[in-house]
Amino acid sequence: MHSITVTVNGQAYTKEVEARLLLVHFIRDVLALTGTHIGCDTSNCGACTILINGRSVKSCTQFAVQADGKEITTVEGMAGEALHPIQEGFKEEHGLQCGFCTPGMIMRASDLLSKNPNPSEEEIRWAISGNLCRCTGYNNIVKAIKYAASKMTEEVVES
Amino acid sequence: MIPGSFDYSAPSSLEEAISLLQQHGDDAKILSGGHSLIPMMKLRLASPAHVIDINRIPDLDYIKEEDGVLRIGALVREADLEESELIRSKYPIIYEATKLIADPSVRNVATLAGNLAHGDAANDHPAVMLALGAELVATGPNGSRTIAIGDFFQGFFTTALEVNEILTEIRIPSPAANSSGTYLKLERKVGDYATAGIALQLALGPQAVCESAGIGLTNVGDMPIKAIAAEQSLVGKTLNDEHMKHAAELASDASDPMPDLRGSAEYKKNMVRVLTYRALKQVVEKILS
Numbered sequence: 001m002h003s004i005t006v007t008v009n010g011q012a013y014t015k016e017v018e019a020r021l022l023l024v025h026f027i028r029d030v031l032a033l034t035g036t037h038i039g040c041d042t043s044n045c046g047a048c049t050i051l052i053n054g055r056s057v058k059s060c061t062q063f064a065v066q067a068d069g070k071e072i073t074t075v076e077g078m079a080g081e082a083l084h085p086i087q088e089g090f091k092e093e094h095g096l097q098c099g100f101c102t103p104g105m106i107m108r109a110s111d112l113l114s115k116n117p118n119p120s121e122e123e124i125r126w127a128i129s130g131n132l133c134r135c136t137g138y139n140n141i142v143k144a145i146k147y148a149a150s151k152m153t154e155e156v157v158e159s
Numbered sequence: 160m161i162p163g164s165f166d167y168s169a170p171s172s173l174e175e176a177i178s179l180l181q182q183h184g185d186d187a188k189i190l191s192g193g194h195s196l197i198p199m200m201k202l203r204l205a206s207p208a209h210v211i212d213i214n215r216i217p218d219l220d221y222i223k224e225e226d227g228v229l230r231i232g233a234l235v236r237e238a239d240l241e242e243s244e245l246i247r248s249k250y251p252i253i254y255e256a257t258k259l260i261a262d263p264s265v266r267n268v269a270t271l272a273g274n275l276a277h278g279d280a281a282n283d284h285p286a287v288m289l290a291l292g293a294e295l296v297a298t299g300p301n302g303s304r305t306i307a308i309g310d311f312f313q314g315f316f317t318t319a320l321e322v323n324e325i326l327t328e329i330r331i332p333s334p335a336a337n338s339s340g341t342y343l344k345l346e347r348k349v350g351d352y353a354t355a356g357i358a359l360q361l362a363l364g365p366q367a368v369c370e371s372a373g374i375g376l377t378n379v380g381d382m383p384i385k386a387i388a389a390e391q392s393l394v395g396k397t398l399n400d401e402h403m404k405h406a407a408e409l410a411s412d413a414s415d416p417m418p419d420l421r422g423s424a425e426y427k428k429n430m431v432r433v434l435t436y437r438a439l440k441q442v443v444e445k446i447l448s
Protein backbone atom coordinates (compact mmCIF):
# COMPACT_ATOMS: atom_id res chain seq x y z
CA MET A 1 0.00 0.00 0.00
CA HIS A 2 1.06 3.56 -0.67
CA SER A 3 0.07 6.67 1.20
CA ILE A 4 -0.89 9.47 -1.18
CA THR A 5 -2.04 13.02 -0.64
CA VAL A 6 -4.12 14.51 -3.39
CA THR A 7 -5.93 17.81 -3.47
CA VAL A 8 -9.31 17.36 -5.12
CA ASN A 9 -11.47 20.42 -5.78
CA GLY A 10 -9.45 22.35 -3.21
CA GLN A 11 -9.64 19.79 -0.43
CA ALA A 12 -6.61 17.68 0.54
CA TYR A 13 -7.15 13.94 1.05
CA THR A 14 -4.56 11.50 2.41
CA LYS A 15 -5.39 7.85 1.67
CA GLU A 16 -3.74 4.44 1.59
CA VAL A 17 -4.05 2.95 -1.89
CA GLU A 18 -2.90 -0.12 -3.76
CA ALA A 19 -0.52 0.73 -6.63
CA ARG A 20 -2.88 -0.77 -9.19
CA LEU A 21 -5.87 1.36 -8.15
CA LEU A 22 -6.89 3.47 -11.13
CA LEU A 23 -7.34 7.17 -10.52
CA VAL A 24 -10.94 7.05 -11.74
CA HIS A 25 -11.75 4.36 -9.15
CA PHE A 26 -10.00 6.41 -6.47
CA ILE A 27 -12.17 9.40 -7.34
CA ARG A 28 -15.44 7.47 -7.60
CA ASP A 29 -15.08 4.70 -5.04
CA VAL A 30 -12.68 6.10 -2.43
CA LEU A 31 -13.72 9.77 -2.52
CA ALA A 32 -17.33 9.04 -3.57
CA LEU A 33 -17.21 11.74 -6.25
CA THR A 34 -19.32 10.03 -8.88
CA GLY A 35 -19.57 12.95 -11.30
CA THR A 36 -16.57 11.50 -13.12
CA HIS A 37 -17.92 8.71 -15.31
CA ILE A 38 -16.47 5.52 -16.73
CA GLY A 39 -17.50 4.88 -20.32
CA CYS A 40 -15.09 2.78 -22.33
CA ASP A 41 -12.42 2.10 -19.69
CA THR A 42 -9.90 2.09 -22.58
CA SER A 43 -8.93 5.80 -22.91
CA ASN A 44 -11.09 6.29 -25.98
CA CYS A 45 -14.33 7.98 -24.87
CA GLY A 46 -13.26 10.77 -22.51
CA ALA A 47 -16.13 10.27 -20.01
CA CYS A 48 -13.54 10.01 -17.21
CA THR A 49 -11.74 13.26 -18.11
CA ILE A 50 -10.55 15.32 -15.13
CA LEU A 51 -7.94 18.05 -14.68
CA ILE A 52 -4.56 17.32 -13.15
CA ASN A 53 -2.73 20.57 -12.46
CA GLY A 54 -5.08 22.24 -14.95
CA ARG A 55 -4.56 19.84 -17.86
CA SER A 56 -7.20 17.37 -19.03
CA VAL A 57 -6.36 13.73 -18.43
CA LYS A 58 -8.30 10.50 -18.89
CA SER A 59 -8.44 9.18 -15.34
CA CYS A 60 -9.10 5.58 -16.43
CA THR A 61 -5.52 5.53 -17.75
CA GLN A 62 -3.63 6.78 -14.70
CA PHE A 63 -2.88 5.13 -11.40
CA ALA A 64 -3.94 6.96 -8.27
CA VAL A 65 -0.33 6.78 -6.99
CA GLN A 66 0.76 8.88 -9.96
CA ALA A 67 -1.42 11.73 -8.67
CA ASP A 68 0.36 11.96 -5.30
CA GLY A 69 0.96 15.64 -4.54
CA LYS A 70 -1.12 16.84 -7.48
CA GLU A 71 -4.12 19.16 -7.76
CA ILE A 72 -7.16 17.52 -9.28
CA THR A 73 -10.36 19.15 -10.45
CA THR A 74 -13.47 17.10 -11.18
CA VAL A 75 -16.83 18.32 -12.42
CA GLU A 76 -17.96 18.70 -8.80
CA GLY A 77 -15.31 21.42 -8.41
CA MET A 78 -16.55 23.58 -11.27
CA ALA A 79 -19.55 25.41 -9.84
CA GLY A 80 -19.17 28.09 -7.19
CA GLU A 81 -22.36 29.68 -5.89
CA ALA A 82 -23.58 29.80 -9.48
CA LEU A 83 -22.91 27.32 -12.25
CA HIS A 84 -19.56 27.66 -13.98
CA PRO A 85 -19.94 29.42 -17.37
CA ILE A 86 -19.13 26.13 -19.14
CA GLN A 87 -21.92 24.37 -17.22
CA GLU A 88 -24.23 27.26 -17.95
CA GLY A 89 -23.35 26.94 -21.64
CA PHE A 90 -24.35 23.26 -21.67
CA LYS A 91 -27.63 24.20 -20.00
CA GLU A 92 -28.43 27.18 -22.20
CA GLU A 93 -27.41 25.61 -25.51
CA HIS A 94 -28.90 22.20 -24.79
CA GLY A 95 -25.42 20.63 -24.90
CA LEU A 96 -26.55 17.39 -23.34
CA GLN A 97 -29.23 14.76 -23.56
CA CYS A 98 -28.44 11.74 -21.35
CA GLY A 99 -25.55 13.63 -19.74
CA PHE A 100 -23.14 10.73 -19.60
CA CYS A 101 -20.40 12.44 -21.59
CA THR A 102 -21.03 15.88 -20.07
CA PRO A 103 -18.63 15.92 -17.09
CA GLY A 104 -15.78 14.84 -19.36
CA MET A 105 -16.76 17.39 -22.01
CA ILE A 106 -16.83 20.14 -19.40
CA MET A 107 -13.37 19.28 -18.06
CA ARG A 108 -11.93 19.07 -21.58
CA ALA A 109 -13.52 22.42 -22.46
CA SER A 110 -12.00 23.91 -19.32
CA ASP A 111 -8.48 22.92 -20.43
CA LEU A 112 -9.17 24.22 -23.95
CA LEU A 113 -10.46 27.61 -22.79
CA SER A 114 -7.59 28.09 -20.35
CA LYS A 115 -5.18 27.90 -23.29
CA ASN A 116 -7.34 29.33 -26.05
CA PRO A 117 -10.01 31.68 -24.63
CA ASN A 118 -11.60 32.35 -27.99
CA PRO A 119 -11.52 29.14 -30.04
CA SER A 120 -13.01 28.81 -33.52
CA GLU A 121 -15.60 26.14 -34.23
CA GLU A 122 -12.93 24.03 -35.87
CA GLU A 123 -10.61 24.37 -32.88
CA ILE A 124 -13.42 23.31 -30.55
CA ARG A 125 -14.16 20.24 -32.67
CA TRP A 126 -10.48 19.20 -32.66
CA ALA A 127 -10.29 19.88 -28.94
CA ILE A 128 -13.15 17.49 -28.10
CA SER A 129 -12.04 14.83 -30.56
CA GLY A 130 -11.21 12.44 -27.71
CA ASN A 131 -14.61 12.86 -26.04
CA LEU A 132 -17.45 10.84 -27.50
CA CYS A 133 -21.13 11.70 -27.25
CA ARG A 134 -23.74 9.16 -28.31
CA CYS A 135 -26.69 11.56 -28.08
CA THR A 136 -26.29 15.14 -29.20
CA GLY A 137 -24.53 14.96 -32.55
CA TYR A 138 -22.00 17.43 -31.06
CA ASN A 139 -23.43 20.62 -32.60
CA ASN A 140 -24.92 21.85 -29.33
CA ILE A 141 -21.79 20.88 -27.42
CA VAL A 142 -19.78 23.10 -29.75
CA LYS A 143 -22.31 25.90 -29.18
CA ALA A 144 -22.14 25.37 -25.41
CA ILE A 145 -18.36 25.78 -25.44
CA LYS A 146 -18.69 28.90 -27.64
CA TYR A 147 -21.22 30.29 -25.17
CA ALA A 148 -18.80 29.67 -22.31
CA ALA A 149 -15.94 31.26 -24.22
CA SER A 150 -17.81 34.51 -24.79
CA LYS A 151 -19.17 34.58 -21.26
CA MET A 152 -15.72 33.98 -19.77
CA THR A 153 -14.05 36.61 -21.96
CA GLU A 154 -16.77 39.10 -20.99
CA GLU A 155 -16.14 38.37 -17.32
CA VAL A 156 -12.42 39.01 -17.80
CA VAL A 157 -13.16 42.33 -19.53
CA GLU A 158 -15.54 43.38 -16.74
CA SER A 159 -13.20 42.51 -13.88
CA MET B 160 -10.46 -3.68 -16.24
CA ILE B 161 -8.00 -3.77 -13.39
CA PRO B 162 -4.31 -4.60 -13.83
CA GLY B 163 -2.58 -7.31 -11.81
CA SER B 164 -0.76 -6.29 -8.62
CA PHE B 165 2.67 -4.76 -8.89
CA ASP B 166 5.22 -2.90 -6.82
CA TYR B 167 5.47 0.78 -7.64
CA SER B 168 8.35 3.16 -7.25
CA ALA B 169 8.75 6.74 -8.34
CA PRO B 170 12.49 7.48 -8.20
CA SER B 171 13.59 11.10 -8.10
CA SER B 172 16.80 10.63 -10.07
CA LEU B 173 17.95 8.83 -13.19
CA GLU B 174 20.60 6.93 -11.21
CA GLU B 175 17.98 5.61 -8.84
CA ALA B 176 15.72 4.56 -11.72
CA ILE B 177 18.57 2.71 -13.43
CA SER B 178 19.57 0.92 -10.25
CA LEU B 179 15.94 -0.22 -9.82
CA LEU B 180 15.97 -1.48 -13.41
CA GLN B 181 19.20 -3.35 -12.72
CA GLN B 182 17.75 -4.87 -9.60
CA HIS B 183 14.51 -6.07 -11.23
CA GLY B 184 15.61 -6.76 -14.82
CA ASP B 185 12.90 -8.23 -17.01
CA ASP B 186 10.33 -8.02 -14.21
CA ALA B 187 10.30 -4.21 -14.35
CA LYS B 188 8.68 -1.73 -16.72
CA ILE B 189 9.28 1.99 -17.07
CA LEU B 190 6.14 4.12 -16.83
CA SER B 191 6.26 7.48 -18.63
CA GLY B 192 2.98 8.66 -20.19
CA GLY B 193 1.47 5.26 -19.49
CA HIS B 194 -0.89 5.50 -22.45
CA SER B 195 0.44 2.35 -24.05
CA LEU B 196 1.62 0.58 -20.90
CA ILE B 197 -1.50 1.02 -18.73
CA PRO B 198 -3.94 -0.17 -21.44
CA MET B 199 -1.73 -3.24 -21.90
CA MET B 200 -1.66 -3.84 -18.15
CA LYS B 201 -5.45 -3.49 -17.96
CA LEU B 202 -5.82 -6.09 -20.70
CA ARG B 203 -3.18 -8.17 -18.87
CA LEU B 204 -1.08 -8.23 -22.02
CA ALA B 205 1.63 -6.87 -19.73
CA SER B 206 1.92 -7.82 -16.06
CA PRO B 207 5.15 -6.30 -14.80
CA ALA B 208 5.98 -7.12 -11.17
CA HIS B 209 7.60 -3.69 -10.78
CA VAL B 210 6.56 -0.41 -12.30
CA ILE B 211 9.17 2.34 -12.25
CA ASP B 212 7.50 5.71 -12.72
CA ILE B 213 10.06 8.12 -14.20
CA ASN B 214 7.74 11.15 -14.13
CA ARG B 215 9.28 12.52 -10.92
CA ILE B 216 12.79 12.72 -12.37
CA PRO B 217 13.59 16.41 -12.84
CA ASP B 218 15.07 18.12 -15.91
CA LEU B 219 13.94 15.63 -18.55
CA ASP B 220 11.31 17.87 -20.11
CA TYR B 221 13.44 20.12 -22.32
CA ILE B 222 13.13 20.97 -26.01
CA LYS B 223 16.22 22.85 -27.11
CA GLU B 224 18.33 23.42 -30.17
CA GLU B 225 22.07 23.79 -29.79
CA ASP B 226 25.03 23.33 -32.13
CA GLY B 227 22.81 22.24 -34.99
CA VAL B 228 21.00 19.57 -32.98
CA LEU B 229 17.48 19.55 -31.59
CA ARG B 230 17.40 17.78 -28.22
CA ILE B 231 14.18 16.48 -26.75
CA GLY B 232 14.17 15.07 -23.21
CA ALA B 233 12.41 11.84 -22.24
CA LEU B 234 9.56 13.55 -20.40
CA VAL B 235 8.50 15.91 -23.18
CA ARG B 236 4.77 15.33 -23.77
CA GLU B 237 3.06 15.38 -27.13
CA ALA B 238 1.28 18.56 -25.99
CA ASP B 239 4.66 20.23 -25.33
CA LEU B 240 5.73 19.48 -28.90
CA GLU B 241 2.44 20.79 -30.23
CA GLU B 242 2.77 24.03 -28.27
CA SER B 243 6.46 24.62 -29.00
CA GLU B 244 7.07 27.55 -31.35
CA LEU B 245 10.43 26.00 -32.32
CA ILE B 246 8.82 22.72 -33.38
CA ARG B 247 5.97 24.45 -35.18
CA SER B 248 8.19 26.75 -37.21
CA LYS B 249 11.24 24.64 -37.88
CA TYR B 250 10.12 21.02 -37.68
CA PRO B 251 6.73 20.92 -39.44
CA ILE B 252 7.02 17.15 -39.89
CA ILE B 253 7.02 16.65 -36.09
CA TYR B 254 4.26 19.18 -35.53
CA GLU B 255 1.99 17.62 -38.15
CA ALA B 256 2.50 14.08 -36.88
CA THR B 257 1.96 15.11 -33.25
CA LYS B 258 -1.40 16.75 -33.94
CA LEU B 259 -2.65 13.50 -35.46
CA ILE B 260 -1.74 11.32 -32.48
CA ALA B 261 -4.71 10.23 -30.36
CA ASP B 262 -6.53 13.25 -28.84
CA PRO B 263 -5.63 16.28 -26.70
CA SER B 264 -6.10 14.55 -23.32
CA VAL B 265 -3.88 11.64 -24.34
CA ARG B 266 -1.35 14.12 -25.75
CA ASN B 267 -1.25 15.97 -22.41
CA VAL B 268 0.37 12.88 -20.92
CA ALA B 269 1.94 10.71 -23.65
CA THR B 270 5.66 11.21 -24.32
CA LEU B 271 7.70 11.14 -27.51
CA ALA B 272 10.26 8.85 -25.84
CA GLY B 273 7.54 6.40 -24.79
CA ASN B 274 6.09 6.46 -28.28
CA LEU B 275 9.48 5.30 -29.63
CA ALA B 276 10.44 2.95 -26.78
CA HIS B 277 7.15 1.09 -27.12
CA GLY B 278 8.43 -0.19 -30.49
CA ASP B 279 4.94 -0.31 -31.99
CA ALA B 280 4.79 -0.15 -35.80
CA ALA B 281 1.39 1.56 -35.43
CA ASN B 282 2.81 4.55 -33.56
CA ASP B 283 3.43 7.66 -35.63
CA HIS B 284 6.70 9.07 -34.27
CA PRO B 285 8.96 6.19 -35.34
CA ALA B 286 8.42 6.98 -39.03
CA VAL B 287 9.02 10.68 -38.37
CA MET B 288 12.29 9.96 -36.56
CA LEU B 289 13.38 7.60 -39.36
CA ALA B 290 12.74 10.36 -41.90
CA LEU B 291 14.67 12.90 -39.81
CA GLY B 292 17.63 10.62 -39.13
CA ALA B 293 17.33 10.97 -35.36
CA GLU B 294 19.70 9.53 -32.77
CA LEU B 295 18.47 8.18 -29.48
CA VAL B 296 20.38 8.40 -26.22
CA ALA B 297 20.07 5.33 -24.00
CA THR B 298 21.31 5.66 -20.43
CA GLY B 299 22.19 2.61 -18.37
CA PRO B 300 24.49 1.54 -15.52
CA ASN B 301 27.59 2.21 -17.64
CA GLY B 302 26.54 5.67 -18.77
CA SER B 303 25.01 6.78 -22.04
CA ARG B 304 25.28 5.55 -25.61
CA THR B 305 23.67 6.79 -28.79
CA ILE B 306 21.69 4.56 -31.10
CA ALA B 307 21.01 5.56 -34.71
CA ILE B 308 17.28 5.43 -35.31
CA GLY B 309 17.88 3.06 -38.23
CA ASP B 310 19.23 0.49 -35.74
CA PHE B 311 16.64 1.10 -33.03
CA PHE B 312 13.64 -0.89 -34.26
CA GLN B 313 14.53 -4.55 -34.42
CA GLY B 314 11.28 -6.41 -34.87
CA PHE B 315 7.71 -6.76 -33.62
CA PHE B 316 7.58 -4.55 -30.46
CA THR B 317 11.36 -4.98 -30.14
CA THR B 318 13.91 -2.18 -29.84
CA ALA B 319 17.65 -1.93 -29.28
CA LEU B 320 17.15 -0.76 -25.66
CA GLU B 321 18.65 -3.13 -23.08
CA VAL B 322 16.48 -4.04 -20.08
CA ASN B 323 18.55 -1.82 -17.82
CA GLU B 324 18.49 1.21 -20.11
CA ILE B 325 16.26 4.27 -20.22
CA LEU B 326 15.71 6.29 -23.36
CA THR B 327 16.74 9.71 -22.06
CA GLU B 328 17.02 11.98 -25.09
CA ILE B 329 16.09 12.20 -28.74
CA ARG B 330 18.54 14.09 -30.97
CA ILE B 331 17.55 15.41 -34.35
CA PRO B 332 19.89 17.18 -36.77
CA SER B 333 18.62 20.72 -37.42
CA PRO B 334 17.23 20.94 -40.94
CA ALA B 335 19.44 22.47 -43.63
CA ALA B 336 18.32 25.55 -45.55
CA ASN B 337 15.86 24.66 -48.32
CA SER B 338 14.49 21.68 -46.54
CA SER B 339 11.11 20.74 -45.19
CA GLY B 340 8.94 17.77 -44.42
CA THR B 341 5.46 16.51 -43.80
CA TYR B 342 3.56 13.64 -42.23
CA LEU B 343 0.53 12.24 -44.01
CA LYS B 344 -1.67 9.77 -42.19
CA LEU B 345 -4.69 7.93 -43.47
CA GLU B 346 -6.99 7.18 -40.54
CA ARG B 347 -10.53 5.83 -40.27
CA LYS B 348 -11.48 8.43 -37.68
CA VAL B 349 -9.68 11.21 -35.87
CA GLY B 350 -7.20 9.88 -33.31
CA ASP B 351 -7.10 6.36 -34.68
CA TYR B 352 -3.90 4.51 -35.44
CA ALA B 353 -2.86 4.85 -39.09
CA THR B 354 -4.23 2.66 -41.86
CA ALA B 355 -0.97 3.82 -43.44
CA GLY B 356 1.24 6.78 -42.65
CA ILE B 357 4.24 8.35 -44.35
CA ALA B 358 6.84 10.74 -43.01
CA LEU B 359 8.96 12.66 -45.49
CA GLN B 360 11.87 15.04 -44.99
CA LEU B 361 13.62 16.54 -48.04
CA ALA B 362 16.53 18.90 -48.59
CA LEU B 363 17.02 20.51 -51.98
CA GLY B 364 20.25 22.05 -53.30
CA PRO B 365 20.92 24.48 -56.14
CA GLN B 366 18.63 24.01 -59.19
CA ALA B 367 16.26 22.13 -56.90
CA VAL B 368 18.39 18.99 -56.99
CA CYS B 369 17.52 16.67 -54.12
CA GLU B 370 20.39 16.58 -51.60
CA SER B 371 18.83 14.27 -49.07
CA ALA B 372 15.59 12.41 -48.56
CA GLY B 373 14.21 10.61 -45.53
CA ILE B 374 11.10 8.44 -45.77
CA GLY B 375 9.53 6.51 -42.88
CA LEU B 376 6.39 4.35 -43.04
CA THR B 377 3.81 3.79 -40.27
CA ASN B 378 1.80 0.63 -39.61
CA VAL B 379 2.55 -1.18 -42.85
CA GLY B 380 4.83 -3.89 -41.50
CA ASP B 381 5.69 -5.60 -38.22
CA MET B 382 7.99 -2.70 -37.37
CA PRO B 383 8.46 0.92 -38.48
CA ILE B 384 10.01 0.96 -41.96
CA LYS B 385 12.66 3.19 -43.51
CA ALA B 386 12.05 3.20 -47.27
CA ILE B 387 15.73 3.20 -48.21
CA ALA B 388 15.45 2.40 -51.93
CA ALA B 389 12.87 5.16 -52.36
CA GLU B 390 15.11 7.65 -50.51
CA GLN B 391 18.13 6.73 -52.62
CA SER B 392 16.19 7.02 -55.87
CA LEU B 393 15.57 10.71 -55.14
CA VAL B 394 19.04 11.88 -54.14
CA GLY B 395 20.90 13.74 -56.93
CA LYS B 396 17.74 14.12 -59.05
CA THR B 397 15.76 17.17 -60.03
CA LEU B 398 12.44 16.09 -58.64
CA ASN B 399 10.07 15.87 -61.57
CA ASP B 400 6.82 13.96 -61.66
CA GLU B 401 8.43 10.81 -63.03
CA HIS B 402 10.99 10.64 -60.19
CA MET B 403 8.30 11.22 -57.60
CA LYS B 404 6.11 8.48 -59.02
CA HIS B 405 9.05 6.09 -59.14
CA ALA B 406 9.99 6.82 -55.51
CA ALA B 407 6.36 6.30 -54.49
CA GLU B 408 6.40 2.86 -56.13
CA LEU B 409 9.62 1.99 -54.29
CA ALA B 410 8.16 3.11 -50.96
CA SER B 411 5.13 0.94 -51.60
CA ASP B 412 7.46 -1.99 -52.40
CA ALA B 413 9.20 -1.46 -49.04
CA SER B 414 5.93 -1.88 -47.14
CA ASP B 415 4.73 -5.27 -45.98
CA PRO B 416 1.34 -4.72 -44.39
CA MET B 417 -1.00 -7.26 -42.82
CA PRO B 418 -4.66 -7.26 -43.80
CA ASP B 419 -6.92 -6.24 -40.89
CA LEU B 420 -10.05 -4.22 -40.13
CA ARG B 421 -8.37 -1.15 -41.62
CA GLY B 422 -8.02 -2.77 -45.05
CA SER B 423 -6.41 -5.43 -47.20
CA ALA B 424 -2.66 -5.62 -47.69
CA GLU B 425 -3.06 -4.57 -51.32
CA TYR B 426 -5.09 -1.49 -50.34
CA LYS B 427 -2.54 -0.44 -47.74
CA LYS B 428 0.40 -0.87 -50.16
CA ASN B 429 -1.49 1.25 -52.64
CA MET B 430 -2.10 3.89 -49.99
CA VAL B 431 1.64 4.05 -49.23
CA ARG B 432 2.21 4.79 -52.90
CA VAL B 433 -0.48 7.47 -53.02
CA LEU B 434 0.60 9.14 -49.76
CA THR B 435 4.30 9.13 -50.72
CA TYR B 436 3.57 10.76 -54.05
CA ARG B 437 1.32 13.33 -52.39
CA ALA B 438 3.90 14.09 -49.71
CA LEU B 439 6.66 14.54 -52.28
CA LYS B 440 4.57 17.00 -54.31
CA GLN B 441 3.61 18.96 -51.20
CA VAL B 442 7.09 19.18 -49.73
CA VAL B 443 8.82 20.13 -52.99
CA GLU B 444 6.21 22.84 -53.48
CA LYS B 445 6.67 24.03 -49.90
CA ILE B 446 10.46 24.31 -50.28
CA LEU B 447 10.32 26.03 -53.67
CA SER B 448 7.60 28.52 -52.74
Ligand SMILES: Cc1cc2nc3c(=O)[nH]c(=O)nc-3n(C[C@H](O)[C@H](O)[C@H](O)COP(=O)(O)OP(=O)(O)OC[C@H]3O[C@@H](n4cnc5c(N)ncnc54)[C@H](O)[C@@H]3O)c2cc1C
Nearest residue numbers: 189191192193194195196261269270273274276282283326
Ligand atom coordinates in the same frame (compact mmCIF):
# COMPACT_ATOMS: atom_id res chain seq x y z
C1 LIG C 1 -6.78 6.20 -27.19
C2 LIG C 1 -5.35 6.20 -27.63
C3 LIG C 1 -5.05 6.51 -28.94
C4 LIG C 1 -3.74 6.51 -29.38
N1 LIG C 1 -3.48 6.88 -30.66
C5 LIG C 1 -2.20 6.95 -31.09
C6 LIG C 1 -1.88 7.37 -32.41
O1 LIG C 1 -2.75 7.70 -33.20
N2 LIG C 1 -0.56 7.40 -32.77
C7 LIG C 1 0.44 7.08 -31.91
O2 LIG C 1 1.60 7.18 -32.29
N3 LIG C 1 0.17 6.68 -30.66
C8 LIG C 1 -1.12 6.61 -30.23
N4 LIG C 1 -1.38 6.21 -28.96
C9 LIG C 1 -0.26 5.77 -28.12
C10 LIG C 1 0.27 6.90 -27.27
O3 LIG C 1 0.90 7.86 -28.07
C11 LIG C 1 1.22 6.34 -26.22
O4 LIG C 1 1.23 7.25 -25.21
C12 LIG C 1 2.64 6.06 -26.65
O5 LIG C 1 2.65 4.98 -27.55
C13 LIG C 1 3.52 5.63 -25.48
O6 LIG C 1 4.01 6.74 -24.81
P1 LIG C 1 3.89 6.85 -23.24
O7 LIG C 1 4.70 8.01 -22.82
O8 LIG C 1 2.45 6.86 -22.88
O9 LIG C 1 4.62 5.52 -22.77
P2 LIG C 1 4.24 4.39 -21.74
O10 LIG C 1 2.90 3.84 -22.00
O11 LIG C 1 4.54 4.87 -20.37
O12 LIG C 1 5.35 3.31 -22.14
C14 LIG C 1 5.27 2.55 -23.33
C15 LIG C 1 6.40 1.52 -23.33
O13 LIG C 1 7.67 2.14 -23.47
C16 LIG C 1 8.47 1.94 -22.31
N5 LIG C 1 9.07 3.26 -22.02
C17 LIG C 1 8.40 4.43 -21.88
N6 LIG C 1 9.26 5.45 -21.71
C18 LIG C 1 10.49 4.90 -21.73
C19 LIG C 1 11.79 5.45 -21.62
N7 LIG C 1 12.00 6.79 -21.48
N8 LIG C 1 12.86 4.60 -21.68
C20 LIG C 1 12.66 3.26 -21.85
N9 LIG C 1 11.45 2.70 -21.97
C21 LIG C 1 10.38 3.50 -21.92
C22 LIG C 1 7.54 1.44 -21.22
O14 LIG C 1 8.19 0.60 -20.31
C23 LIG C 1 6.49 0.70 -22.04
O15 LIG C 1 6.95 -0.58 -22.36
C24 LIG C 1 -2.69 6.19 -28.48
C25 LIG C 1 -2.98 5.86 -27.17
C26 LIG C 1 -4.30 5.86 -26.72
C27 LIG C 1 -4.57 5.51 -25.31
Ligand code: FES
Nearest residue numbers: 039040041046060
Ligand atom coordinates in the same frame (compact mmCIF):
# COMPACT_ATOMS: atom_id res chain seq x y z
S1 FES D 1 -13.58 5.78 -19.50
FE1 FES D 1 -11.69 6.78 -19.64
S2 FES D 1 -11.66 7.38 -21.70
FE2 FES D 1 -13.48 6.17 -21.63
Ligand code: FES
Nearest residue numbers: 097099133134135
Ligand atom coordinates in the same frame (compact mmCIF):
# COMPACT_ATOMS: atom_id res chain seq x y z
S1 FES E 1 -25.38 13.50 -23.88
FE1 FES E 1 -25.55 11.36 -23.94
S2 FES E 1 -23.53 10.77 -24.41
FE2 FES E 1 -23.45 12.87 -24.65
